[in-house]
Amino acid sequence: MVALGSDHAGFPLKEAIKAHLEAEGIAYVDCGAYDTGSVDYPYQAKKACDRVVSGECEQAILCCGTGIGISMAANKIKGIRAACCTDYFSAKYTRLHNDANALCLGARVIGEGAALELVDVFLHTAFEGGRHQRRVDQLAELENL
Numbered sequence: 001m002v003a004l005g006s007d008h009a010g011f012p013l014k015e016a017i018k019a020h021l022e023a024e025g026i027a028y029v030d031c032g033a034y035d036t037g038s039v040d041y042p043y044q045a046k047k048a049c050d051r052v053v054s055g056e057c058e059q060a061i062l063c064c065g066t067g068i069g070i071s072m073a074a075n076k077i078k079g080i081r082a083a084c085c086t087d088y089f090s091a092k093y094t095r096l097h098n099d100a101n102a103l104c105l106g107a108r109v110i111g112e113g114a115a116l117e118l119v120d121v122f123l124h125t126a127f128e129g130g131r132h133q134r135r136v137d138q139l140a141e142l143e144n145l
């Protein structure tokens, strides 16, 4: 299950991702925004990330204007490893090496076609583990300092 979240700026891209996941038969839960009315990205990030932290969803996909604000918010939440990506390599390697569990996208930065490619590679790439596990564990340690 994938948790989808956005603010107003990310709403159109979130809707496109929803349609894409439906076409691919991938289950999701839409945590809002539900329209283009102005809404603040920090708590929009939390609504979707809470589903990941609870274990209901494996990953979150979060959209705002730049992808940056919502990634900053997501990374404040214990247990979330969010990556703001604009290119295929980063979306792939943040899964392979960082075990990222939230992909953040900027609706005003990248086009829909590119965004959907990033969604696909993010969702279909497994964490490599090995030496990367130690570093991911250290990320969790930082949350407790």
Ligand code: RB5
Pocket (backbone or CB within 6 Å): 007, 009, 010, 041, 064, 065, 066, 067, 068, 069, 070
């Ligand atoms: C909203 O206008 C915009 O600031 C927000 O979507 C995001 O880009 C912030 O990082």
